[in-house]
Amino acid sequence: MTPVRQSDFLVIGSGIAGLSFALKAANTGTVTIVTKKEHKDSNTNYAQGGIAAVWDSQDSYDKHVQDTLIAGAGLCREDAVRMMVREGPDRIRELIDWGVRFTRSKQKSETYSLAREGGHSLARILHYKDITGREIERALIQATREHPNITILENHMAVDLITEHHTEQENKVEGLHCYGSYVLEKETGQVIPYTAGNTLLCTGGAARAYLHSTNPDIATGDGIAMAYRAGAKVANLEFIQFHPTTFYNPEQESFLISEAVRGHGAHLYNTRGERFMLRYDERAELAPRDIVARAIDTEMKKHGDSHVLLDITHKDAEEVKTRFPNIYQYCLDNKYDLTRERIPVVPAAHYMCGGVNVDLDARSSIEGLFVIGETSCTGVHGANRLASNSLLEAVVFSHRAIEYICSHPHSPVHVPVDKIPEWDASGTENTEEWVLIAHDRRELQELMWDYVGIIRSNIRLQRAYRRVLLINSEVEDFYRRTRVTSGLLELRNLSMVSYLMIRSALQREESRGLHYTTDYPGAKESECHDTLLQRTDRPWNMAK
Ligand SMILES: Cc1cc2nc3c(=O)[nH]c(=O)nc-3n(C[C@H](O)[C@H](O)[C@H](O)COP(=O)(O)OP(=O)(O)OC[C@H]3O[C@@H](n4cnc5c(N)ncnc54)[C@H](O)[C@@H]3O)c2cc1C
Secondary structure, eight states: OOOOEEEEEEEEOOSHHHHHHHHHHTTTSOEEEEOSSOTTOSSGGGOOSOEEOOOSTTOOHHHHHHHHHHHTTTOSOHHHHHHHHHHHHHHHHHHHHTTOOOOBOSSOTTSBOEEOOTTOSSOOEEOSTTOHHHHHHHHHHHHHHHOTTEEEETTEEEEEEEOGGGTTOTTOOSSOBOOEEEEEETTTTEEEEEEEEEEEEOOOOOGGGSSSBSSOTTOSOHHHHHHHHHTOOEEOTTOEEEEEEEEOOTTSOOEEOOHHHHHTTOEEEOTTSOBOGGGTOTTGGGSOHHHHHHHHHHHHHHHTOSOEEEEOTTSOHHHHHHHOHHHHHHHHHTTOOTTTSOEEEEEEEEEEOOEEEOOTTOBOSSBTEEEOGGGEEOSSSTTSOOTTHHHHHHHHHHHHHHHHHHHOTTOSOOOOGGGOOOOOOTTOBOOOOHHHHHHHHHHHHHHHHHHSSSSBOHHHHHHHHHHHHHHHHHHHHHHHHBOOOHHHHHHHHHHHHHHHHHHHHHHOOSOBTTBOBTTBOSOOGGGOSOOEEOOOSSOSOOOO
């Protein structure tokens, strides 16, 4: 009999959302953080630009709110946006108290340097050089390591949430409670129930559902898939933000080529040597992100190409090297001298605006299950995220969650420990064949890239839907027959999330924000609402 591991709080994920919540919760009880790789493997670690907040006396809450609402294209929940913006500066001060450093202003060293990014009406982005996320992770990890109430378990992967479905009420749909999660201990291969009165789902985004993605390989949508299987509501999964330019190298992880390179005068060419952006927008290469990404996608699809080319060779070489030392070096390492030749670029999936539907206190539709960070849909991003609002959203909602828990002493759910079944691995053979998993994963990513990408249509979405159903049933069948591994679990989650994204995209019969379809090219008032999905069939998450 494997023991149930118990704590007051179970936090799944060690990015900014999970760690900032854990640091607060640890003052009231014991916290176990499970994270599927090493603690630093997260999207947070990759964030470059910074974190937005009203910091300067010239700025105002109203301006930040307006900028966020405009970017969100009519779908933001205004109360959530107002709350996030108002509480932002206090949460930044807490980050500083936890040891996060932000770059100081050159003119006035007593204050911080504020950057301006696309969509912001003035400079309000606090940053640490161009590695803000890495600095936040460094400080938060150090603070959590020093806290006696926090245990961080690396290489521990959450498999499925534990609810009444595991405790004798298999068909319950309404009024569900979350008691924790089954967790795969990767070193031993054992799956063990980890229980808590409050479970925090902070597993990040799902951009790895696409062939090209700026995200590290942890971003497989595990939290969204687990929550959906458990019966929670998910929302707005059709809104995926694509970054227009990443270095094209199919053999390697994507590498961002910053918008600043286009800002410095770089031009985009298709493989026939045509400078195409002027055909799409009079601002050419300086048009907003989604317009540039859409134009590149159209050119690639029109000519059947795998990439387009970015050219900055007409600019002074020394200036380019000084201005972009990292990008220059990265390209050189990949055998391209940016100052002498055009470099291959592709857009890449970058950020998931939708997620598990939560309220202003990060509560999901399942009692005892809170969802924070990129896994959640709080309504602050609407149909398109304003740059640098996501790190802010994570710290604000983790604070809201702990405030709610502390002010509702009866909120932790009662865990019926003796009723929680052991993970049943009987009858499963160790038949994992990596080739099947790798093949299915690649097929899914290509399918999502080709049919559910930057430009969509009914025909492409319907074709994707039929194929994803098939992949889903094959993967589920394989899952039931096979001893679980992290690769198989990620594939299962990716196929579930892809299915949900396609269903959401099919439901939105308009183009709004990040969702663009040639069948409905404009926005419609009648479609101005969230896309909500909730499982109605038999539970997907029964222990095997
Ligand atoms: C290249 C890049 C640049 C960015 N730049 C910015 C920026 O400048 N400003 C900004 O605001 N945002 C930026 N973003 C977005 C931002 O970084 C993320 O939205 C944010 O960091 C998400 O934080 P999170 O805590 O929700 O998730 P993450 O930081 O992704 O953390 C998720 C955690 O969950 C773990 N996990 C996942 N599945 C499981 C499982 N099944 N079991 C256990 N653990 C699991 C992961 O290992 C990880 O530890 C950027 C993103 C990228 C990729």
